[in-house]
Amino acid sequence: MELLILGGTRFLGRAVAEDALGRGHQVTCLARGSAPPPEGVAFVRADRDEDDGLAPAAGRTWDGVVDLTLHPVHARRAVRDLTTGHWLFVSTANVYADGTGPEPSEDAPLVDAHDADRMEGMETYGGAKVTCEQTYLASSTPAAVVRPGLIGGPGDASGRSGYWPWRFAHPVGEEVAVPDDPDLPCALVDVRDLAAWIVMATEQRLQGPSNVTGPTTPLSHVLATAAQVAGTGARARPIPPPVLAELGVRPWMGPTSMPLWLDDATMRGFGTLDSSRARAAGLRTRPLADTLRDALAYEETRTTPRAAGLTDDEERRVLEAPPTLGGWSSSPPP
Incomplete structure (x- = not known):
């Protein structure tokens, strides 16, 4: 199979390229070159923000094209300029409307499409991906849409999958501050498992949306x-959400945050998905421990700052907060 990846030099795109190479496919990555391409791919340097940015890949027929873009104009130009036997667009769980609850199926309500050329910020992220989905699904060529939840494992620059194993490996004392929300439903897909499924879906020319x-x-x-x-023996110390809010600790991601946790009732279970359709088509996911172990190994060697979690000083401040903060009147657990 001759596979064109629009991207392919970072995290998921890179994992897709590496998996496809491992299966014996010929892989071409078209990207700006902000990161080095995987060894073994044909690399085409191009800027998709230019109207003719896809010209180096036009004029031939690809067996499959995988697109990871955020911007509707990129999807429109791909459908206009490229020839392929199959499209696969990597979308996101953010396309689902708030309040759908845990594990929405592919038929759950979506956010409104964002029909501008570009995604301007996270407030239009889901809508921009909806527009990209619509563009590919409306083309005359068979198209698959993949809606992943939170992607983790080695290479997760966001730190969302790597922070917790790293923090337990590097506690500031005998305890680790965690959100006091033990029953919050969570889900995570290893980047390597997602990549393998994307390549398989392209090989099989699957069609329509699939949660993964x-x-x-x-x-x-x-x-x-x-x-x-x-493996350090550090114990979890649950901190009530009102205390975290008063200390300025954010949910989910970003600086001064507790990754994976969400304190918004309308978002409870966000990222959990009914993935039965993908599993019926061959999706296999490794144990969570394997993903977190490899995410920890990446954290120990990463060269860029982590974009999620608490610094050591912030961790101490949370652990040392008085019991009455945030209206919390009970004593912290021993």
Whole structure:
């Protein structure tokens, strides 16, 4: 198979390229070159922000094209300029409307499409991906849309999958501050498992949308698994959400945050997905411990700052917060 990846030099795109190479396919990556391409691919340097940015890949027929773009104009130009036997567009769980609850199916309500050329910020992220989905699904060529949940494992620059095993491996004392929300439903898909499924879906020329993530599991299990792979014996210290809010600790991601946790009731279970359609088509996901262990190995060698979690000073400030902060009147657990 001659596969064109629009991107292919970072995280998921890179994993797709490496998996396809491992299966014996010929892989071409078209990207700006902000990161080095994987060894063994044909690399085409191009800027998709230019109207003719896809010209180096036009004029031939590809067996499959994989696109990871955020911007509707990129999808429109791909459909206009490229010839392929199959499209695969990597979308996101953010296309689902708020309040759908845990594990929405592919038929759940979507956010409104964002029909501008570009995604301007995270507030239009889901809508921009919806527009890209519509563009590919409306083309005359068979198209698959993949809606992943949270993607983790080695190479996760966001730090969302790597922070908890790293923090348990590097506690500031005998305890690790965690959100007191043990039953929060969580899900995570290893980047390598997602990449393998994308290549397989392209080989099989699957059509339509498919959710792709790992099994739903409570936050308490994620944290216990992170502690297990860290192997330091540090104990989790649950901190009530009102205390975290008063201390300025954010949910989900970003600086001064507790990754994976969400304190918005309308978002409870976000990222958990009914992935039965993908599993019936061959999706296989590795144990959570394997993903967190490899995410920890990446954290130990990463050369860029982590974009999620607490610094050591922030961790101490949370652990040392007085019991009455945020209206919390009970004593912290021993």
